Amino acid sequence: MISNAVYPAAAIAVVAVVTWMLCAFPFLLFGTRPLPKTVKYLGKTLPTAIMTVLVIYCLRDTDFGKYPFGLAEIVSCALVVILQTARKNMYLSIIAGTLCYMILIRV
Amino acid sequence: MKEFRFAVKNTVPIFFTYLFIGIAFGIMMSDAGYGILLSVASAVFIYAGSMQLVMVPMMASGAPLVSLALTALFINARHVFYGIGFIDKFRKMGWRYPYMIMALTDETYSILCSVKDDKGLDEEKCAFLISLLNHSYWIFGCFLGAFAGHFLPFDMRGIEFSAVAFFLVVVVNQWNRFRSKIPFFAAVIFASTLFWLLGKDYFLIPTLIACLAALLLLQKPVEKKEGFENDK
DSSP: OHHHHHHHHHHHHHHHHHHHHHHHHHHHHHTTSOOOHHHHHHHHHHHHHHHHHHHHHHTTTOOSSSTTTTHHHHHHHHHHHHHHHHHOOHHHHHHHHHHHHHHHTTO | OHHHHHHHHHHHHHHHHHHHHHHHHHHHHHHTTOOHHHHHHHHHHTOOHHHHHHHHHHHHTTOOHHHHHHHHHHHTTTHHHHGGGGHHHHHTTGGGHHHHHHTOOHHHHHHHHHOOOOTTSOHHHHHHHHHHHHHHHHHHHHHHHHHHGGGOOOOOTTTTHHHHHHHHHHHHHHHHHOSOOHHHHHHHHHHHHHHHHHOTTTSHHHHHHHHHHHHHHTHHHHHHHHTTTTOO
16 A cells, blocks of 8 residues: 555656656756856847747647648648737737637647 | 736736646646646646656656656756846845846746846746736646646647747847847757767757857857947
């Protein structure tokens, strides 16, 4: 009984510790020293690159090669970009894009 | 509590994503025979969506702890890159510093990257509340899925797209805010090339490393375009 509970608890603990260490890595690396200029520069420019990569990463399971050719993803993403550019209302863009996606994957 | 209202307003889109993915995780856990307590413990201590979902079948098949650790290392390695922009900001946050580091998920990261500071609000308090709220949505979702997942009457399939939509909104906003488009194009070019070369499961970390390297190499032209030297 006890060994049944130990394994999942240990598994969760191990995964948690690894995840924390990865998050903490840049903070531990620079400690309390003043940041080098290059790191400040990366802090400003890297987010744009990371966010763009994340969008692509989220869509990695889309199969553009066979029906429906990722149409739901393409149309919904285009809608989000167009709405956000035209109206600059985050909630409108997200709600419309998500609803569009939820409808398209059902038809 | 103006800061609280500000944090709620900025985390609403993530509420739905976290609730849905959390529920999915809770259902998987209870199907695999793990109780509510383990679901909630994962949400509180691990707090990483894709890793938690991958972990369930591994645990169910009794995978060795070493392979769990390696999988976590691999899936969550992207977090190494998130901290870089927030070192100065989080350092100033005192007792909240370790929590801010631990709670820096994809979604929290994207909110903190994109919020515009409101005048008259305590910026650090806002950031802390944003992290805390996202974390509680996640815990609530994982709890709900484990507790009552199979009784939920709605078909919410597809609601996880709200995360993609949110990330896209952040990209559009950053496109408009920054004059240099190099970070954006570097990301698109490296991601698509490496996706094609390495496949969907292995392209993420090499892409992030390539972006980092490209930004370092192109520091001069990017800074010139942005005028970073002037704003200090």
